[in-house]
Amino acid sequence: MKPSTDPFMRLPFDCAALILAHVDVHDLAGYQLVNTTWKDTVREWIEVGAFHQHFPAEWDRLVDANPDATRDEKWQEFQVCAYELGRDNRWKRGHAYKTIETTASLYSYSDKFIAWLDSSSDNGCRRVSWRRAGYQTLDGDLVPYLTHTLNFRVPEGNIRVLQMCEEEETVFLMVRCPEVVAGMKIEGSDEKPDHMMYMLDLHTGTPLWSNPVSLANYPWNRIWLFGRKKMYRPAGRDWRDLIAHDIRTGRQLNTIPNVTGTGNTPVSVVTAVHISQLRNREVILTLNNKILESEIRLIDSASGSLLQSITNRLPMPTSARSQQIIISTRRADKDRLTFALLSYGIRNLQYWLVEIRKYTFDNDTSKWTQKSLDFWDSAQNHVGLRGRPEIDPFRNFAVDLRGATRSLAIMPIQRLRAPWPHFDAGTGRRLNVTLECTAPVPITLPREGGGRAQFITPTGNQLARPGRMEIHGGTLLADLTVDDDFRVFEFAFPRQYAA
Structure with a gap:
């Protein structure tokens, strides 16, 4: 031997x-x-x-x-x-493992699953298809997880909502289907239903529950909001309340009053609403832009009590029409509900000026406190108004569409050695620009035979006004085409550490 x-x-x-x-x-x-x-x-x-x-x-x-x-x-x-x-x-580094393009008029994406409406088979009958996010190793190659199609025929009609519920591993559908609901009654109401709601088990396609509903005089924006185990719908005289329902049973749980604060602003028209987690507590965040300031409200979803209200003066008039809240996905922040408020303004009709405020939960005071205030001026890097760059303020990079080359690029963000002064003529304010981007890094994909190749958006796509683009933990979802195609770029590190 x-x-x-x-x-x-x-x-x-x-x-x-x-x-x-x-x-x-x-x-x-x-x-x-x-x-x-x-x-x-x-x-x-x-x-x-x-x-x-x-x-x-x-x-x-x-x-x-x-x-x-x-x-x-x-x-x-x-x-x-x-x-x-x-x-x-x-x-x-812009090193995506894979990219997959799917044709679908409706889709829902999470860090674990992606689901979409599929009309490509079964004689044109509509069904929901899904697969796990990320990729698996098969015979040494990195390949997508298998696509599954639910054994549930979606009724004909306009689909108002398709939502993946990651924690409960279900898919929610709301379909306008008058023929299906004809003759049905809504419990506790004299209204005639015009839509049908279905909650489908992700693995079997079996409806866990279904209910008819009327959307007459209902606010179309934000028909439903989804948390981990609960879903919320606007309610009340001015649509300022939320009613919580259990995702798996559809059972009504509790009412959260006056989510949007003072005034008569309905939930459907506030700038943003997020459902997130603080330890084991589900928290509702609302962002409401006013004329000269914005208000963030943090509400306990179980008790309906207001945990905190945060008011900020808008840095520039144009920001009132372009603000967003980003929730940190870093593991170090998972128990603290760390979030950032991004306010976008346009400078000289050509460049973006972005104010970034970061907040984190203070255990001693049980309040969210502002951790930092920064400004990024895209003129520093000649990033024009091809489209609004998508920013991850916690991992410090942005994603931008480079029109001249029809490519997507990652722009690492770093702190300037010394602040760069900027005078805003619209407000008379002097701002200190503190952040800059390094040279754009094109997104590349593995090339067959070795090496990497830059991803180029196919000719004919709508480059001047890119559609939906979202940064998730390990993926970039880009809806850049004029048809119903959307593309997912996977940056997830392969799980070679699996036991």
């Missing part, structure tokens, strides 16, 4: 640790795929050294919360940290 040529079979662990201490997170993942001996040695090193070396803050957080954490618990935590690090590094 020949002696083993595997160096880890002959090398004591202490010597192996000296070598592994100089190995980065990505290579540690690859080493575990060699064989069982390599995998066991690397995992032991992760437990005793690599976790603390590569992620000291997360290590301290774990051992403080659980001093007796097992090897498997440490391993699982390291796995998630490594996944997040690799994902974010790929974002900033």
